[in-house]
Amino acid sequence: MSASADLVCVPPQRAREVWPHVAARLRAAYLRTDLGHTADLERDVLEGDGLLWLPPMARPAPPPQQMARPAPPPQAARPGPPPQQKKCPPNVQHC
Secondary structure (H helix, E strand, O other), X not given: OOOOOOOEEEOHHHHHHHHHHHHHHHHHHHHXXXXXXXXXXXXXXXXXXXXXXXXXXXXXXXXXXXXXXXXXXXXXXXXXXXXXXXXXXXXXXXX
16 A cells, blocks of 8 residues: 655745744654654755655744733722712702
8 A cells, every 4th residue: 555645845945934833743753753863854954955845734834923911801980979969959940
């Protein structure tokens, strides 16, 4: 039984840009399969002595954005004493 995979070669001039986004996955794969040392792979790819091949859907993730903390919810007005009503003079109905 033969296995196949679709892969895309990362242009060598973009390897340094892509590497941080895939390094952890490549390291895990190397450790799982015992194929070699990840330091050798990284050095070869970053120095242009090796090519980085990735599945087509393995696009680099965008750089993490600093997430702004959401503003705290507005504080409800504290219940205080009820507003005082104006007292009208005895001969005036509404002040």
